[in-house]
Amino acid sequence: MRFPLHVTTDMVTYQIRRSWRGEQRYPFVLMLEPLYACNLACIGCSTERHTGKLADRLPLEACLKAVDDCGAPSVSICGGEPTLYPELPALVDGIIARKRHIYLCTNALLLDSKVFGRVPPRKRLTINVHLDGMRETHDRVCARAGVFDTAIEMIGAAKARGYHVMTNTTVFKDTSIEEIEQLCALLSGMRVDGMLISPGYHYESVESDIFLTRQEIQKKFRRVLELSKEYRLSSTPMYLEFAAGERDYACSPWSTVTFTPRGWKGPCYLIGESYTADWSQFWEKTNWDYWESRQDARCQNCAMHSGFEASAVRELRRSPRDLARMAAWSLGG
Numbered sequence: 001m002r003f004p005l006h007v008t009t010d011m012v013t014y015q016i017r018r019s020w021r022g023e024q025r026y027p028f029v030l031m032l033e034p035l036y037a038c039n040l041a042c043i044g045c046s047t048e049r050h051t052g053k054l055a056d057r058l059p060l061e062a063c064l065k066a067v068d069d070c071g072a073p074s075v076s077i078c079g080g081e082p083t084l085y086p087e088l089p090a091l092v093d094g095i096i097a098r099k100r101h102i103y104l105c106t107n108a109l110l111l112d113s114k115v116f117g118r119v120p121p122r123k124r125l126t127i128n129v130h131l132d133g134m135r136e137t138h139d140r141v142c143a144r145a146g147v148f149d150t151a152i153e154m155i156g157a158a159k160a161r162g163y164h165v166m167t168n169t170t171v172f173k174d175t176s177i178e179e180i181e182q183l184c185a186l187l188s189g190m191r192v193d194g195m196l197i198s199p200g201y202h203y204e205s206v207e208s209d210i211f212l213t214r215q216e217i218q219k220k221f222r223r224v225l226e227l228s229k230e231y232r233l234s235s236t237p238m239y240l241e242f243a244a245g246e247r248d249y250a251c252s253p254w255s256t257v258t259f260t261p262r263g264w265k266g267p268c269y270l271i272g273e274s275y276t277a278d279w280s281q282f283w284e285k286t287n288w289d290y291w292e293s294r295q296d297a298r299c300q301n302c303a304m305h306s307g308f309e310a311s312a313v314r315e316l317r318r319s320p321r322d323l324a325r326m327a328a329w330s331l332g333g
């Protein structure tokens, strides 16, 4: 199976329950950013995500309240670098006690000192390692030599300790798809449990010509679509076809909600137009119709999985053929 059975059944049950209540929009994933401090300063990362102080982190109780308030069945703990969050073991315990699934999104540099031995492998926990290419590329993107080698070593160590491990790769303008294929081959050999590949988003705070236009995304993702037939990619076939320009979707920014040290970030993981302390206010006041339409200039080159994977799922009800393909993809390896 593409994902462990309990993850798939929990996600499907959750969607059925929310649909039965007549809800059209509901969150699938909470991007929980407990801190804006990081031990790296990657060139494609929004400045706010790595220039904060540890002292300004979210209290544990605020993180768990966000999990309760939004109700999303999956929680991606990111940041910043979440392994720096001192309360990480209690946060993982609290989220798992609420029967949610955790993706711990990390650069992996501190897994041995901050995670192994403090946060044991759990059925509901996946370590998701950021890896943007092979050695030279990844070290350049992370602006530090040696990051790739350490990340690979940590992936091997995490697998050996019994953790469920995935990787997360961002494609930039000068990313070579041949290199992404090399990376897929390397990670498959290490038996990672899934690989997510997505196009970079041009944050306003990043002054660099490394991001892709929509046409460039489509060209690169036509090749990624081919790779998906050979490697265990975690993106759905419909999303990859969307990124490759073979189909079109409205955005679903409400599917991935983001809680940060500044509050609920709206409208989406990428655009911080507003920050709201209260969940209900955030959910009710955000103009979802506007952001779904992608008419904003900042949406023009966006094909992020956080906005469009849920759109692909939502459209399944209109196409029995796509529904059958999705079922086959979920059951496949």
Ligand code: SF4
Pocket (backbone or CB within 6 Å): 038, 039, 040, 041, 042, 045, 046, 049, 050, 079, 080, 081, 106, 107, 130
């Ligand atoms: S490791 Fe993650 S949070 Fe830290 S700078 Fe890099 S992309 Fe940003």
Ligand code: SF4
Pocket (backbone or CB within 6 Å): 251, 252, 253, 267, 268, 269, 270, 271, 291, 292, 294, 298, 299, 302, 303, 304, 306, 307, 308
């Ligand atoms: S298209 Fe992208 S930037 Fe625009 S709302 Fe959706 S996820 Fe956000």
